[in-house]
Amino acid sequence: MEILGNLNVIGYGxxxxxxxxxxxxxxxxxxxxxxxxxxxxxxxxLNIYLGMAxxxxxxxxxxxxxxxxxxxxx
Amino acid sequence: MSANAHVLAAEDGDGGLFxxxxxxFAPPTTDIFFPPPIVEFGPFAxxxxxxxxxxTVVVVLGFWFATTSKMKLVPSRWQSVAEMGYLFIRDQxxxxxxxxxGDRYVPLLITxxxxxxxxxxxxxxxLVGQLPVTANTAVPIVLALIVYxxxxxxxxxxxxxxxxxxDILFMPGVPWPFYIILTPIEVISTLIVRPVTHAxxxxxxxxxxxxxxxxxxxxxxxxxxPGAPDxxxxxxxxxxxxxxxxxxxxxxxLEIVIMSLQAFVFVLLTAVYIxxxxxxxx
Amino acid sequence: MGLLAAxxxxxxxxHTSELVFxxxxxxxxxxxxxxxxxxxxxxxxxxxxxxxxxxxERAKAAEAEARETxxxxxxxxxxxxxxxxAEIEKAKQQGAAIIAExxxxxxxxxxxxxxxxxxxxxxxxxxxxxxxxVEIGTLSTELAERIVGEALSDDAAQSRVIDRFxxxxxxxxxxxxQAEAR
Numbered sequence: 001m002e003i004l005g006n007l008n009v010i011g012y013g014x015x016x017x018x019x020x021x022x023x024x025x026x027x028x029x030x031x032x033x034x035x036x037x038x039x040x041x042x043x044x045x046l047n048i049y050l051g052m053a054x055x056x057x058x059x060x061x062x063x064x065x066x067x068x069x070x071x072x073x074x
Numbered sequence: 075m076s077a078n079a080h081v082l083a084a085e086d087g088d089g090g091l092f093x094x095x096x097x098x099f100a101p102p103t104t105d106i107f108f109p110p111p112i113v114e115f116g117p118f119a120x121x122x123x124x125x126x127x128x129x130t131v132v133v134v135l136g137f138w139f140a141t142t143s144k145m146k147l148v149p150s151r152w153q154s155v156a157e158m159g160y161l162f163i164r165d166q167x168x169x170x171x172x173x174x175x176g177d178r179y180v181p182l183l184i185t186x187x188x189x190x191x192x193x194x195x196x197x198x199x200x201l202v203g204q205l206p207v208t209a210n211t212a213v214p215i216v217l218a219l220i221v222y223x224x225x226x227x228x229x230x231x232x233x234x235x236x237x238x239x240x241d242i243l244f245m246p247g248v249p250w251p252f253y254i255i256l257t258p259i260e261v262i263s264t265l266i267v268r269p270v271t272h273a274x275x276x277x278x279x280x281x282x283x284x285x286x287x288x289x290x291x292x293x294x295x296x297x298x299x300p301g302a303p304d305x306x307x308x309x310x311x312x313x314x315x316x317x318x319x320x321x322x323x324x325x326x327x328l329e330i331v332i333m334s335l336q337a338f339v340f341v342l343l344t345a346v347y348i349x350x351x352x353x354x355x356x
Numbered sequence: 357m358g359l360l361a362a363x364x365x366x367x368x369x370x371h372t373s374e375l376v377f378x379x380x381x382x383x384x385x386x387x388x389x390x391x392x393x394x395x396x397x398x399x400x401x402x403x404x405x406x407x408x409x410x411x412x413e414r415a416k417a418a419e420a421e422a423r424e425t426x427x428x429x430x431x432x433x434x435x436x437x438x439x440x441x442a443e444i445e446k447a448k449q450q451g452a453a454i455i456a457e458x459x460x461x462x463x464x465x466x467x468x469x470x471x472x473x474x475x476x477x478x479x480x481x482x483x484x485x486x487x488x489x490v491e492i493g494t495l496s497t498e499l500a501e502r503i504v505g506e507a508l509s510d511d512a513a514q515s516r517v518i519d520r521f522x523x524x525x526x527x528x529x530x531x532x533x534q535a536e537a538r
Contacts, residue, residue, distance in 0.1 A: 053275065053343050211367065
C-alpha cells in the first residue's frame with residue numbers, strides 16, 4: 001500500500017501535541033485561579049494570554065519547520 | 075475564499091461527487107494565498123494584498139476620523155465606541171503591562187491593534203476581501219520587525235545599552251554556573267524566537283484558519299452534485315454539501331473570534347516586550 | 357516543493373512589495389493616530405474628567421457654603437434669642453421697679469392725703485370748738501337775758517321761751533352749718 005503526502009505535516013502534528021496540552025493547562029489553571037480570586041481577573045487574564053503565547057511558540061516553530069524544510073515524497 | 079474554492083471545484087472538471095470517472099476531490103492548496111498580481115513593476119507588484127492594505131488604511135482612519143472629528147463631552151454612540159477602543163488598549167493592555175509610562179506607547183499599540191484587526195477581518199468579508207492580509211507572511215513580519223526594533227531601542231534608551239544587554243544575557247539573581255546553560259537559551263528565546271514567533275503566530279493562525287475555511291467551502295462545492303447519474307445519490311450529495319457549508323459558517327464564526335484574539339495577543343505581547351524593556355529586569 | 361530559497365511562491369517567503377506597502381500602511385496609520393486622532397481623544401477624556409471633577413468640587417463648595425450659611429443663621433438666631441431674653445429680663449426688672457416706685461408714690465400720696473385730712477379735721481375741730489365756745493357764750497348770755505327778761509313767772513312761758521330758744525338755736529345751727537359747709 002502506497003501512502004502519499006507530506007511527512008512534515010505528521011511532524012507538525014507531533015509538535016502540536018505538547019503545546020496543545022500546555023495551552024490547555026494554562027487556560028485551565030488560569031480559569032481556576034480566576035474562580036478562586038475573581039478580583040484578580042485582569043492581571044490573571046493577562047498572564048494567561050502571555051503563558052499561552054509562550055507555550056504556543058513551540059507549535060509555531062513546528063508549523064514553520066513543516067513548511068520550511070524540504071521533503072521527499074516516498 | 076468561496077470564489078477561489080469555486081474556481082478550484084470548476085477546475086476539477088464536470089465530475090463531482092458520485093459521478094463515475096470524476097477527477098476526485100482536490101483540496102485547496104497554498105496557491106489560494108497567491109492571487110495573481112494586478113500590476114507589476116520591477117520587484118514590486120500590486121496584488122489583492124496591496125489593495126486590501128490600502129483599504130485597511132482607509133477603513134481604520136475613516137472610522138477614527140469619523141468618530142473623533144467632532145468629539146463632545148457627552149459622547150454620541152459611535153464616539154463612545156471609539157473611546158471604548160482607546161480605553162481598552164490603554165487600561166487593559168498598556169497600563170497593566172508597561173506601568174505608569176504605558177500611556178506613551180498607546181499610539182503604537184492602538185495602531186497595531188486596529189490595523190491587524192481590520193487586516194484579519196478581511197478574511198471573512200465576502201466579495202471584497204476573502205483573504206486576510208495577515209495570511210501573507212510579509213505583513214506580520216514587517217509589524218513584528220517594527221516592534222522588535224522598537225522595544226530594543228526603548229530598552230537601550232531607558233536602561234543604557236550595556237546594562238540592557240547584560241540583563242538579557244546574564245539574568246540577575248542566578249548563580250553563575252547556570253549562565254552556561256541559561257545564557258544561550260536567553261539569547262535564543264529573547265532575541266530570536268521572540269520576534270519570529272511574534273510574527274509567525276499571527277501569520278500561522280490566519281493562514282491555517284483561512285485554509286480551513288477554504289477547505290470547507292471547496293468541499294461544499296465539490297459535494298454539491300444534484301445532477302449525479304443516480305437521483306438518490308444526487309440528493310445525498312446535496313445533504314453532504316449542506317453539512318460542509320454548515321461547518322463553513324460555524325468555523326467562520328470561530329475564525330472571527332480567533333481574528334480578534336490574535337490581534338489582541340499580538341498587541342499584548344508587544345506591550346509586554348516594551349514593558350520588559352522599559353523596566354529593568356528584576 | 358524544494359528548498360525555501362528555491363521556491364518562488366513559497367508560503368513563508370515574504371514578498372518585497374507587501375513588505376514595503378505594509379510598512380507604508382503602518383506608518384500612515386501610526387502617524388495619523390499619533391498626531392491627529394489620539395490627541396483629540398485624550399483631550400476629550402481629560403476635559404470630561406475635568407468636568408466631572410469640577411462638578412463634584414462645585415457641589416462640595418455649594419454644600420460647604422450651605423453649611424456655613426446654616427451655621428451663620430443658627431448663630432444669629434441664638435444671638436437674637438439671647439438678646440430678646442435679655443430684653444425681656446430687663447423689661448421685667450424695669451416693670452417691677454416701676455411698680456414698686458408707683459406703689460411707693462401712691463403710698464406717699466395716700467399718707468399725705470390722710471395727713472392733710474387729719475390736719476384739716478383738726479383745724480376744723482379747733483375752729484368749731486373756738487366758734488362753739490364763742491357761740492355757747494353768746495347763747496347762754498342771750499338765754500340768760502331772755503330768761504331774765506321774761507320774768508320767770510310762768511312755767512308755761514318758761515318752757516315756751518326755752519323751746520323758742522332751742523328752735524332758734526336749731527335754725528341758727530342749721531344756717532351756721534350750711535354757711536360753714538359753704
